[in-house]
Amino acid sequence: MVDKQVAFHNRLKMLRVERDLSRKQLAELTDIHPQTIGYIERQQFNPTIELALKLSAVLGVGLDAIFSAEPFGLLDDKALRRDLNE
Amino acid sequence: MVDKQVAFHNRLKMLRVERDLSRKQLAELTDIHPQTIGYIERQQFNPTIELALKLSAVLGVGLDAIFSAEPFGLLDDKALRRDLNE
DNA sequence: TGAATAGGTAGCATATATGCTACGTTTTAG
DNA sequence: CTAAAACGTAGCATATATGCTACCTATTCA
Numbered sequence: 001m002v003d004k005q006v007a008f009h010n011r012l013k014m015l016r017v018e019r020d021l022s023r024k025q026l027a028e029l030t031d032i033h034p035q036t037i038g039y040i041e042r043q044q045f046n047p048t049i050e051l052a053l054k055l056s057a058v059l060g061v062g063l064d065a066i067f068s069a070e071p072f073g074l075l076d077d078k079a080l081r082r083d084l085n086e
Numbered sequence: 087m088v089d090k091q092v093a094f095h096n097r098l099k100m101l102r103v104e105r106d107l108s109r110k111q112l113a114e115l116t117d118i119h120p121q122t123i124g125y126i127e128r129q130q131f132n133p134t135i136e137l138a139l140k141l142s143a144v145l146g147v148g149l150d151a152i153f154s155a156e157p158f159g160l161l162d163d164k165a166l167r168r169d170l171n172e
Numbered sequence: 173t174g175a176a177t178a179g180g181t182a183g184c185a186t187a188t189a190t191g192c193t194a195c196g197t198t199t200t201a202g
Numbered sequence: 203c204t205a206a207a208a209c210g211t212a213g214c215a216t217a218t219a220t221g222c223t224a225c226c227t228a229t230t231c232a
Contacts, residue, residue, distance in 0.1 A: 024208080035190090035192080035211090036190055045189075045190090048134050048219080049132055051190085053155045056155075064148040067135050110178080125219095132219075134188090134219070134220090
């Protein structure tokens, strides 16, 4: 489990920090071990769908907003102003 | 791995059949073992994100269209006529 | 009839996901 | 400066994901 890098990308850290949660807090909310969350954030871990769904539920975003085969780009003006366009 | 049931749902079988693919064909396209696909379809398997992303890429739908914590409802008129509303 | 295709089930082997404990470093708060 | 919190890293144990082989049943098709 040591120094591997997985072949896909995730935005877990950004989403967690945006919600002002520590790993420990997110761990408690999701019932996932905090070290496991750390591994995922460092892209050293290939979690299962079940674990991903727990994160998705607690963070309130879809799986595709957290995990992607392609690197996530930076949030642009359009994404950040989405609430204005409805 | 035998007679367990996972705690979430997937629409893999429906999506595969809709695309007229056998398990063997989908297995070749995704580089996933056909028996592994069978286990997933029977909800006896908790695949990893990496495997899910392969399925997502080949099927051309997002992760959330394949996997969900809640049961998928039947496709309704609105879903099936989505292409008419754009 | 019989061959081919699709699917279900099982057993085994190996890799890895996940939890856990411990300890180090860095950052924050008093 | 010091204590606490957050984060990084490592090692170990157990469960399970995944590939693989084999066999069985059902269906299709020549």
